[in-house]
Amino acid sequence: MLKALPALRSGAAQYARAYADHAGSSANLVIAFPVRLARDIITAVGVIADYKWSLRGLEGSQREEAKHACHARGADRLQRLCFANGGIYIKLGQHIVQLDHMLPTEYVKAMRLSMLDKCPVETYAQVARTISEDLGSPPDKLYASFEPVPVASASLAQVHRATGHDGRALAVKVQHAGLRDSFAADAFTVEVLVKAAHWLFPDFNYQWLVEEVKHSLPKELDFNAEAANAARCAANLASPLSSIEPGQVVVPAILPSLSSARVLTMEFVEGYEVTERERMLSEGLQPQEVANIVSRTFNDMIFQFGDVHCDPHAANVFVRKHQGKAQIVTNASSIDHLSLTGSEEERLELQGYAAQFAQQISALLWKVPQEVLLLLKTNDCLRSIDHALGQPVNTFVITARTCSKAISRHRSTVSPGFRSWWLGVRDSISIELRVLAMRVLSCAKYQDIDFHFITIFFD
Incomplete structure (x- = not known):
C-alpha cells in the first residue's frame, strides 16, 4: 500500500487549492485528513487481511463458503467506516447499492439496509444554527411554523416541513453541518483508498467514480445551483418545444428570499413515489399514463433542452391525482438511492458478466465524458421506474x-x-x-x- 502513496504526495495541496472557495476547507483538510485516512487504512487493512488469512489453502466449496463469510465481515467494516466518516462516504455507500450487478451480494445488502434508511439526522439546534448563519434569522422568525423533526434525511441534507407567513405549505432542505468544510479531506481520502485498492487488486479500478464525485459533489453542495436548475427545468417543460401538456408535470417553486447555498425553501407538494403501482390503480390512475409522462419528460430534457434531472429514482419523482388526472412531481430533496431491479437469475447473470469484464468496464467508464455517465445513470433510473410500473410502455x-x-x-x-x-x-x-x-x-x-x-x- 505504501507504493500507492507517492503518486498522491501533492494531492492534499491540490484539493485545498481546488476547493479553497469552500469555507474552511484548507484548514479542515489538515485536521480531518489524518483521522479519515487512518480510518480508511485500518478498514482496508482489516478487510484485505481477512480475505488473505481466511481463504488461504482453501479450494472448491470450502473456499466459496469462506469467501461469503469474508464478504459479510468486509461489508460490516465498510458500513461502519461510512457512518464514522459520514458525508460523501454515506453517499458512496448508497452508490454501492446501485452496483448490485457488479459487487458481492453481502456488500449490497449491508449498504441497502443501512445507508438508505439510516442517514444521519441533525438536532434542531444545529439546523436552526445553519439557517440563522445563512439567512440571518432563526426559523421561528422566518417561518410561521417550522417542524423540528425532519420528514426525511439524506446523505447531504435533511428536509423539514414549514409554513410560510402567507400560509403556504413549505419544504425546507437544510444541508448537514460541516460538509462543505470537510469535502476536500473526504475526496482526498476516498481517492487514496481507491488508488491503494487498485494497486493491490489491478482489476479494481474505480478512479472514474472518484472523478465523478470531484466533479458533481461541489455542485450538489451549492443549493443556489439547485434552485437555478429547478427554475430552468420548470421553464423548459413549459416551453413550446416540450411534449408535456400543461398540468402533467409540476416542479415545486423555490423561494429565493428563504434560500441560500445551504438552505433551500420550496413549496411543499403532496405526492407518493412513482413506483407505487397499486396506489395508482386504487385512485383510478393508469400506470401506463404515468410511465408515458415520465418517459416523455426525461426524453424532452435530454434531446430537446440538454438540461437533465440525472437522479430520477423513485424517491425523487412523485405522482398525485390532480383534477382527476395523473400529475408528476419532481423532487430533488430526497434520499439518493437506486437498486437494479429484475429476477435473481438476471442479477446473477449480470454480476457474472461484470466480474468477467471488470477491467474493461472500469476502463470505459474512466474514458467516457461526465455527461455520458450521467445519462447512463438517468437511463438506469428510468428503467427501474418503468419496471416497477409493470413495463406498461x-x-x-x-x-x-x-x-x-x-x-x-x-x-x-x-x-x-x-x-x-x-x-x-x-x-x-x-x-x-x-x-x-x-x-x-x-x-x-x-x-x-x-x-x-x-x-x-x-x-
Missing part, C-alpha cells in the same frame, strides 16, 4: 421518437428546406416501421426472424 420507442424529432428540428434550423423536411419524414417512417415490425414479431414469438431489411431499405 416501451421507453425505447419514446426515446427514439423524441430523438428523431430533436434531430429533425436541428437539421431544419441548420439547413432549412425540402431536403431537411424529407429526411425528417423518412426518419419518422423508419422508426414507426421498425416499431411495427418488432411488435409483430413479438406477438408471433418469432424472435429469431431477421428484419434487418427495414434498416437497409431506409439507410
Whole structure:
C-alpha cells in the first residue's frame, strides 16, 4: 500500500487549492485528513487481511463458503467506516447499492439496509444554527411554523416541513453541518483508498467514480445551483418545444428570499413515489399514463433542452391525482438511492458478466465524458421506474421518437428546406416501421426472424 502513496504526495495541496472557495476547507483538510485516512487504512487493512488469512489453502466449496463469510465481515467494516466518516462516504455507500450487478451480494445488502434508511439526522439546534448563519434569522422568525423533526434525511441534507407567513405549505432542505468544510479531506481520502485498492487488486479500478464525485459533489453542495436548475427545468417543460401538456408535470417553486447555498425553501407538494403501482390503480390512475409522462419528460430534457434531472429514482419523482388526472412531481430533496431491479437469475447473470469484464468496464467508464455517465445513470433510473410500473410502455420507442424529432428540428434550423423536411419524414417512417415490425414479431414469438431489411431499405 505504501507504493500507492507517492503518486498522491501533492494531492492534499491540490484539493485545498481546488476547493479553497469552500469555507474552511484548507484548514479542515489538515485536521480531518489524518483521522479519515487512518480510518480508511485500518478498514482496508482489516478487510484485505481477512480475505488473505481466511481463504488461504482453501479450494472448491470450502473456499466459496469462506469467501461469503469474508464478504459479510468486509461489508460490516465498510458500513461502519461510512457512518464514522459520514458525508460523501454515506453517499458512496448508497452508490454501492446501485452496483448490485457488479459487487458481492453481502456488500449490497449491508449498504441497502443501512445507508438508505439510516442517514444521519441533525438536532434542531444545529439546523436552526445553519439557517440563522445563512439567512440571518432563526426559523421561528422566518417561518410561521417550522417542524423540528425532519420528514426525511439524506446523505447531504435533511428536509423539514414549514409554513410560510402567507400560509403556504413549505419544504425546507437544510444541508448537514460541516460538509462543505470537510469535502476536500473526504475526496482526498476516498481517492487514496481507491488508488491503494487498485494497486493491490489491478482489476479494481474505480478512479472514474472518484472523478465523478470531484466533479458533481461541489455542485450538489451549492443549493443556489439547485434552485437555478429547478427554475430552468420548470421553464423548459413549459416551453413550446416540450411534449408535456400543461398540468402533467409540476416542479415545486423555490423561494429565493428563504434560500441560500445551504438552505433551500420550496413549496411543499403532496405526492407518493412513482413506483407505487397499486396506489395508482386504487385512485383510478393508469400506470401506463404515468410511465408515458415520465418517459416523455426525461426524453424532452435530454434531446430537446440538454438540461437533465440525472437522479430520477423513485424517491425523487412523485405522482398525485390532480383534477382527476395523473400529475408528476419532481423532487430533488430526497434520499439518493437506486437498486437494479429484475429476477435473481438476471442479477446473477449480470454480476457474472461484470466480474468477467471488470477491467474493461472500469476502463470505459474512466474514458467516457461526465455527461455520458450521467445519462447512463438517468437511463438506469428510468428503467427501474418503468419496471416497477409493470413495463406498461416501451421507453425505447419514446426515446427514439423524441430523438428523431430533436434531430429533425436541428437539421431544419441548420439547413432549412425540402431536403431537411424529407429526411425528417423518412426518419419518422423508419422508426414507426421498425416499431411495427418488432411488435409483430413479438406477438408471433418469432424472435429469431431477421428484419434487418427495414434498416437497409431506409439507410
